[in-house]
Amino acid sequence: MGTLQNRLKFGCILLAAGTGSRMKSVDKLLLETNNISLIEQNYRLYKELNLEPIVVTGFCKDRITSALDKYDPVFVHNANFLEGQQTSVMAGLAALKDDYDAVIIALADMPLLTPNDISKLKAAYAMKPSLCSAVIPYDGYRRGNPVVIDAGLIPCILKEGAGVRSYLDRNPDQILWHMTNSPGYYIDVDTVDDLNSLQVTYGLHIKPRTYGQS
Numbered sequence: 001m002g003t004l005q006n007r008l009k010f011g012c013i014l015l016a017a018g019t020g021s022r023m024k025s026v027d028k029l030l031l032e033t034n035n036i037s038l039i040e041q042n043y044r045l046y047k048e049l050n051l052e053p054i055v056v057t058g059f060c061k062d063r064i065t066s067a068l069d070k071y072d073p074v075f076v077h078n079a080n081f082l083e084g085q086q087t088s089v090m091a092g093l094a095a096l097k098d099d100y101d102a103v104i105i106a107l108a109d110m111p112l113l114t115p116n117d118i119s120k121l122k123a124a125y126a127m128k129p130s131l132c133s134a135v136i137p138y139d140g141y142r143r144g145n146p147v148v149i150d151a152g153l154i155p156c157i158l159k160e161g162a163g164v165r166s167y168l169d170r171n172p173d174q175i176l177w178h179m180t181n182s183p184g185y186y187i188d189v190d191t192v193d194d195l196n197s198l199q200v201t202y203g204l205h206i207k208p209r210t211y212g213q214s
Contacts, residue, residue, distance in 0.1 A: 011100035012051040013092030016108040017058025017081040086163030106146035113184035124178040137185035138177040144185030
């Protein structure tokens with residue numbers, strides 16, 4: 001028999017719908033590091049762990065789908081992406097078809113996240129107390145991503161219509177905080193200053209790609 005983590009069935013939603021407005025003229029999910037776009041790097045991370053991410057698109061839908069076409073993923077377009085991230089979460093949850101035990105809700109702009117980070121998060125979920133229905137990375141003063149929730153929460157969340165964050169904010173006793181200082185959980189790319197910080201602090205060079213480029 002395998003470990004409980006291996007026996008659990010995890011679904012995955014990869015959020016790639018945001019406008020990236022703070023990046024100004026740069027399409028942040030198409031930023032490149034080591035000749036691979038940020039969206040592709042994050043998608044491959046989950047695929048390598050035998051997950052099948054549903055990719056939620058919104059802004060720049062065609063560019064995102066083109067970047068991942070060779071993997072033939074499931075895409076879900078969120079026409080309401082301008083109304084905030086939780087609308088993309090809801091679109092992804094509504095698109096889940098398989099009978100999962102839990103769902104990983106992931107961002108597509110996390111350059112330092114590793115397979116080990118995801119495996120540890122899955123292990124924390126597998127060992128959580130039965131009264132907890134979500135696992136969130138936490139380093140003592142900030143919460144991270146991705147987040148794992150019980151699949152059993154999905155009908156309630158979809159019915160309420162306010163999103164996962166709202167549900168968990170109203171039910172904090174259901175959260176297991178996964179205590180960790182691993183930077184992969186906390187660092188995303190929102191501004192050009194973030195790109196500079198990644199290079200200075202972690203030696204990671206991410207090349208901007210402007211909208212005018214092919």
